[in-house]
Amino acid sequence: MICNKCGIDGNFIWDETYRGNTGKYRLYDLNMERPHECSGMKTEASIEEPILDKPLVKCPKCDPLKDSAWIKREKFQEHIKTAHLGFW
Ligand SMILES: [Zn+2]
Numbered sequence: 001m002i003c004n005k006c007g008i009d010g011n012f013i014w015d016e017t018y019r020g021n022t023g024k025y026r027l028y029d030l031n032m033e034r035p036h037e038c039s040g041m042k043t044e045a046s047i048e049e050p051i052l053d054k055p056l057v058k059c060p061k062c063d064p065l066k067d068s069a070w071i072k073r074e075k076f077q078e079h080i081k082t083a084h085l086g087f088w
């Protein structure tokens, strides 16, 4: 039987006990003697900042009320160097 989630062909059966308890379908791996876990599927979502949603970062050293405090992310390091560190 081929798992239709990850495409792995294994010695699977539908886990009827699990379905009876939870109402969800799950494959049981007879070779491994444990419930099948889809490999190649990322169960843990990688925690990344939504960079695309926020292309601008706020400069902590600029006046927060000014629009110029918002710097493009790729320019931020440069901005800190040129606009702040250089004059201290
Ligand atoms: Zn699978």
Ligand SMILES: [Zn+2]
Pocket (backbone or CB within 6 Å): 059, 060, 061, 062, 069, 079, 080, 083, 084
């Ligand atoms: Zn600044």
